[in-house]
Amino acid sequence: MDIRIGQGVDVHAFSGEIGTLKLACLEWSDSPLLAGHSDGDVVAHALCDALLSAAGLGDLGSVFGVDDPRWAGASGKTLLHEALRLVRGARWNVANATVQLIGQKPRIAVRRLEAETTLSEIVGAPVSFSATTTDHLGFLGRGEGLAGLSTALLTR
Numbered sequence: 001m002d003i004r005i006g007q008g009v010d011v012h013a014f015s016g017e018i019g020t021l022k023l024a025c026l027e028w029s030d031s032p033l034l035a036g037h038s039d040g041d042v043v044a045h046a047l048c049d050a051l052l053s054a055a056g057l058g059d060l061g062s063v064f065g066v067d068d069p070r071w072a073g074a075s076g077k078t079l080l081h082e083a084l085r086l087v088r089g090a091r092w093n094v095a096n097a098t099v100q101l102i103g104q105k106p107r108i109a110v111r112r113l114e115a116e117t118t119l120s121e122i123v124g125a126p127v128s129f130s131a132t133t134t135d136h137l138g139f140l141g142r143g144e145g146l147a148g149l150s151t152a153l154l155t156r
């Protein structure tokens with residue numbers, strides 16, 4: 001059996017607006033919004049990068065571009081479905097994946113299991129979701145944006 005591991009990192013700045021944040025393919029109301037060409041979902045994007053990296057298929061920019069109108073405002077779920085289509089097209093199966101959010105807010109603890117269920121359903125394999133702050137250190141700690149870190153394991 002072939003096994004491949006991949007990692008992904010994504011960071012987006014907050015836009016300065018308040019509204020319904022898209023994060024981990026869930027909606028978080030009354031939250032600072034992330035800037036981005038798509039919906040800026042750093043959790044979904046980090047997961048896409050980990051899946052693409054494990055399959056040797058490049059990264060978000062090489063697959064989706066950075067300003068392609070087809071992906072303007074695209075949801076994390078849409079990008080994940082497309083990344084998974086490519087991964088499966090290259091004959092890889094997802095064994096499992098992990099994603100960690102880094103940031104002070106939103107506090108994800110009360111919705112952590114909901115996010116895991118949602119991401120696992122989209123990916124079709126177990127996805128663990130966790131979060132950490134930076135104890136207010138650095139740009140994430142100052143609340144200037146959010147980061148996602150992900151690993152993915154593929155088999156065939």
Ligand SMILES: Nc1ccn([C@@H]2O[C@H](COP(=O)(O)O)[C@@H](O)[C@H]2O)c(=O)n1
Pocket residue numbers: 101102103104105106107108109110131132133134135
């Ligand atoms: N955005 C976040 C960040 C953290 N959590 C939860 O808090 C725990 C403690 O975080 P520290 O950075 O202070 O170690 C962390 O393990 C998460 O359970 C959260 O829910 N949302």
Ligand SMILES: C[C@@]1(CO)OP(=O)(O)OP(=O)(O)OC[C@H]1O
Pocket residue numbers: 010011035036037038039040041045060061064065066067068071072079
């Ligand atoms: C996802 C894409 C799609 O245009 O846009 P952004 O929302 O800016 O996200 P980023 O993580 O910077 O990756 C680049 C792009 O592929």
